[in-house]
Amino acid sequence: MKLNIVPARNGTLWVRLGLQAFFKQPLAFISLFFFFMAMVSIASQLPLIGGTLALVLLPTMTLGLMAASASTTVTPGVKPPAGSVFMAALRAVRQDLQPLLVLGAIYAGCFLLVMGISALADGGQFAGVYLLGRPLTREAAQQTDFQIALWIAMALYIPLSLAFWHAPALMHWHRVPPVKSIFFSLVACFRNIGALTVFGIVWLGVFIGAGIVISLITGLMVAIGAMGGGDAASAIGSVLMVGGALVMAAMFFSSIWFSFRDSFSED
Known part of the structure; x- marks a missing residue:
């Protein structure tokens, strides 16, 4: 296995290739994403261990969608x-x-550690909102301790996400053990941080643009409902907002494999 150093402009290419892969079979990608999200959602409902089990399953979803993207480039x-x-x-x-579950267990442990460290700043308010679904009030969100905990969690989660960015794919396509895959993923992401930064910025622009369009359509549907169109228009607008966000997430996951494909090759 060989690590490739790619130029920053490849970040834009990864987004474009991901969108092309998605639109080759959009229904298949959407169905896959909903299937994996349903698994995670069902797991999260289990008492006591539900939240942790949902975290364990996330690398499985990542690999599944990466494999789906890879299948669109075979021919x-x-x-x-x-x-x-x-x-x-x-x-x-x-x-x-089996190795995916091991990787997921490591990810879950690291994520809970991040939440635990953030809890030192605000007594666990942010962790309770994020992990346990506790209600968030405006007063709580404006507290300095809560905001510090939020920024601590974000700062720690970035290297955590990079460590697991390529890890599922390294295990599957290069047969790298879970712990080594985490290390190699972190090294590869830092060596190609320019391309990943561009990748993130371009996707942020795509999300913002799509969000504006969906918000305009949703606002129009709500306005129609307020003018006497009934609750149906408002309901359609709400469904469109949630569905649009899920479809955009499926598009994002479809592009991750291309960042892996360009970062690693057979030696």
């Missing part, structure tokens, strides 16, 4: 069947389920 210029995209994701997860 360049050819649109793959939706079934082959879906099955590629499930086959990858089934093949590496």
Whole structure:
């Protein structure tokens, strides 16, 4: 396995390739994302261990969608069947389920540690809101301790996310053990931090642009409902807002594999 150093402009390329892969079979990618999100949601409902188990399953979702993206590039210029995209994701997860669960357990432990460190600043208010779904009031959000905890969690989560960015793919395509995959992922992300920064900025622009469009449509539907169109228009606007956010998330995950493909190659 060889680490490739790529130029910063590759970040834009990864976004474009991810969108192209998504639009080859959008229904397959949306179905996959909803399938994995449903698994995470069901796991989170289990008493006591639900929240931790949901964290454990996140690398599984990442690998599944990366494998789906990889399947769209097997034959360049050819649109793959939706079934082959879906099955590629499930086959990858089934093949590496045990190491994925080990990787997920490490991720869950590190994430809970981040939340624990942030709790030192505000007594656990932010962690309670994020992990346990406790209600957040405006007064609590404006407290200095709460904001410090938020920034601590964000600062610690960035290197954590980079450490697990390539880890599922390294295990699947290069047979790297879980702990080593975390280390190699962190090194690769820091060596290609320019491209990843551009990748994040471009995706932020895409999300903002899509959010503006969805908000305008939602506002129009709400206005129609207020003018006598009934509650149906408002309900459609709310569904459009939530559905649009989930579709954008599926698009984002479809582009992660391209950052891995360009960062590593066979030696």
